[in-house]
Amino acid sequence: MTEAVQAQKLPLARAIEAExxxxxxAGVLEPGHRLDEVTLAQRFGASRTPVREALLxxxxxxxxxxxxxxxxxxAEYTREQLSxxxxxxxxxxxxxxxxxxxxxxxxxxxxxxxxxxxCVRAAEQGDRAAFLHANEVFHQTIYRATGNPFMAELxxxxxxxxxxxxxxxFAEKRxxxxxxxxxxxxxxxxxxxxxxxxxxxxxxxxxxxxxxxxAAN
Amino acid sequence: MTEAVQAQKLPLARAIEAExxxxxxAGVLEPGHRLDEVTLAQRFGASRTPVREALLxxxxxxxxxxxxxxxxxxAEYTREQLSxxxxxxxxxxxxxxxxxxxxxxxxxxxxxxxxxxxCVRAAEQGDRAAFLHANEVFHQTIYRATGNPFMAELxxxxxxxxxxxxxxxFAEKRxxxxxxxxxxxxxxxxxxxxxxxxxxxxxxxxxxxxxxxxAAN
DNA sequence: TTCACCCGTTCTGTATACATTGATCAACAA
DNA sequence: TTGTTGATCAATGTATACAGAACGGGTGAA
Numbered sequence: 001m002t003e004a005v006q007a008q009k010l011p012l013a014r015a016i017e018a019e020x021x022x023x024x025x026a027g028v029l030e031p032g033h034r035l036d037e038v039t040l041a042q043r044f045g046a047s048r049t050p051v052r053e054a055l056l057x058x059x060x061x062x063x064x065x066x067x068x069x070x071x072x073x074x075a076e077y078t079r080e081q082l083s084x085x086x087x088x089x090x091x092x093x094x095x096x097x098x099x100x101x102x103x104x105x106x107x108x109x110x111x112x113x114x115x116x117x118x119c120v121r122a123a124e125q126g127d128r129a130a131f132l133h134a135n136e137v138f139h140q141t142i143y144r145a146t147g148n149p150f151m152a153e154l155x156x157x158x159x160x161x162x163x164x165x166x167x168x169x170f171a172e173k174r175x176x177x178x179x180x181x182x183x184x185x186x187x188x189x190x191x192x193x194x195x196x197x198x199x200x201x202x203x204x205x206x207x208x209x210x211x212x213x214x215a216a217n
Numbered sequence: 218m219t220e221a222v223q224a225q226k227l228p229l230a231r232a233i234e235a236e237x238x239x240x241x242x243a244g245v246l247e248p249g250h251r252l253d254e255v256t257l258a259q260r261f262g263a264s265r266t267p268v269r270e271a272l273l274x275x276x277x278x279x280x281x282x283x284x285x286x287x288x289x290x291x292a293e294y295t296r297e298q299l300s301x302x303x304x305x306x307x308x309x310x311x312x313x314x315x316x317x318x319x320x321x322x323x324x325x326x327x328x329x330x331x332x333x334x335x336c337v338r339a340a341e342q343g344d345r346a347a348f349l350h351a352n353e354v355f356h357q358t359i360y361r362a363t364g365n366p367f368m369a370e371l372x373x374x375x376x377x378x379x380x381x382x383x384x385x386x387f388a389e390k391r392x393x394x395x396x397x398x399x400x401x402x403x404x405x406x407x408x409x410x411x412x413x414x415x416x417x418x419x420x421x422x423x424x425x426x427x428x429x430x431x432a433a434n
Numbered sequence: 435t436t437c438a439c440c441c442g443t444t445c446t447g448t449a450t451a452c453a454t455t456g457a458t459c460a461a462c463a464a
Numbered sequence: 465t466t467g468t469t470g471a472t473c474a475a476t477g478t479a480t481a482c483a484g485a486a487c488g489g490g491t492g493a494a
Contacts, residue, residue: 047479060277095308264449
C-alpha cells in the first residue's frame with residue numbers, strides 16, 4: 001500500500017475516498033472524467049473492494065454520478081442542472097439565515113464578525129486562497145448559528161457540491177472585494193434579528209451569487 | 218435468492234437496499250436495531266458484498282448510523298434531535314410547496330389529486346399499509362411538481378429518514394382519516410397557485426405533523 | 435460505403451476466502 | 465470484591481476469483 005494514502009490509520013476505503021476528494025477539489029480530476037475501479041485499485045495499490053466502497057460514498061455525496069452507460073464519473077452539470085442545484089441551495093441558505101437571525105447569540109455573532117473580518121483582510125490583500133477559506137468559515141458559522149446541526153450539515157453538503165462552480169467566479173481581486181461587501185450587507189440583515197429582513201437579505205445575496213456563478217460557467 | 222427481492226431486475230445490492238428501507242419505514246426494524254452483515258446476507262440468501270453495499274448507501278442517507286461500537290444501527294434520535302430534523306424537513310417541504318404552486322401543470326395537478334384519492338380510500342378502509350404507501354406517493358408527487366429534481370431528491374431523503382418516526386403516529390384508523398383531511402387542505406392551498414398561501418398551508422401541515430410525531434415518540 | 439451482427443475484450447456485480455480489529459469473558463492478582 | 469490482563473471469538477475490512485453484461489472492432493452482405 002502506498003504510504004501517502006496510509007499516512008493516517010484510516011480504513012483503506014476512507015483513505016482512498018479522502019484522496020479522491022482532494023483530487024477532485026483540486027481539479028486534477030475534471031468534471032466528466034470517468035473513474036474505473038481497476039485503474040484506481042492499481043493506482044492505490046489496493047484491491048477493488050475498498051475502491052468500490054470509496055466510489056460508493058462519493059456517489060452518495062453527489063460528488064460522483066453513475067454514468068448513463070457504465071461506471072462512475074466526476075459529477076458534471078448542465079447550466080440547467082446547475083441552476084436547479086443553486087435554487088435548492090438558495091432555499092436552504094435562506095432558511096438558515098432566517099433561523100440564525102432568530103437564535104443569534106453573542107458568541108455566534110462574534111464568530112461571524114471574526115470570519116467576515118478575515119474575509120475582508122484576504123480580499124484587500126488579493127489573497128484568493130485565504131479568501132476562499134475565510135468565505136467557507138463565514139458561511140459555515142452562519143449554518144452553525146441556526147443551532148440545528150442537521151440544517152448545518154445540509155447546507156454544508158450543498159456548499160461542497162457547488163464548490164468548484166462557485167470558485168470560478170472569484171477570478172479577480174475586485175471579485176473578492178465585491179463578495180466581502182456583499183457579506184457585510186448580509187451580516188447586517190442577519191444581525192437585525194428580524195426573520196424577514198434576514199431571509200430577504202440572504203435571498204438577495206444568493207441571487208447575486210447564482211447569477212455570478214452562472215456567468216462564470 | 219428470494220423471489221420477493223429479485224422481483225424486479227435490479228442489482229442485488231439495490232434490491233436489498235429497497236427492502237431494508239421498506240422495513241425501516243414500516244417500523245419492522247426499529248430505531249436502534251443493530252444490523253450485522255452476516256445475518257442480513259443469510260436472510261436475503263446473498264453474500265456479504267451486496268449487503269455491505271446496501272448498508273453503505275443507507276448510512277450515506279442517514280437512515281443508518283455507524284454504531285458507537287461496531288456495526289450499523291437503525292438511526293435513533295433523541296427528542297431534541299428529532300425536532301431538529303423535523304425543523305429542517307419542515308423548511309424543505311415549505312420551499313417545495315411554494316415552488317410547486319408556482320409551477321403547477323395540469324398533469325402534476327391530476328397526479329396529486331389521484332394520489333390523494335388513494336389516500337382517502339385507504340384511510341376510509343382503515344388499510345394502514347396502503348395508506349402509508351399512498352401518503353408517500355402524494356408527497357413525492359408534490360416534490361416532483363417543483364420541476365427541480367435536486368429539491369425533490371432532498372425532500373425524499375428526509376422523508377426516508379423520518380419514516381419510522383412518522384409511521385408511529387398512524388396507529389388508529391382515525392389518525393389516517395385526520396391525515397387525509399389534512400392533505401385536502403394542503404392540496405387546496407397548493408392548487409391556489411399562490412406562493413404565500415401554499416407555503417403557509419405547508420407550514421400549518423408540517424407543524425401539525427411534527428407535533429403528532431413528537432407526541433408518538 | 436454503410437449497416438448489421440458476431441466475437442473478443444473489458445468492466446462491473448457477486449461470491450468466497452483470508453486478515454485484522456475490537457469486544458467479551460475468564461482468570462489472576464491486588 | 466474489583467481491576468487488569470490476556471485469550472478467544474465474532475464481526476468487519478480487504479483480497480481475489482468468477483460470471484455476466486456492455487462496449488468496440490472487425491467482417492460480411494446489401
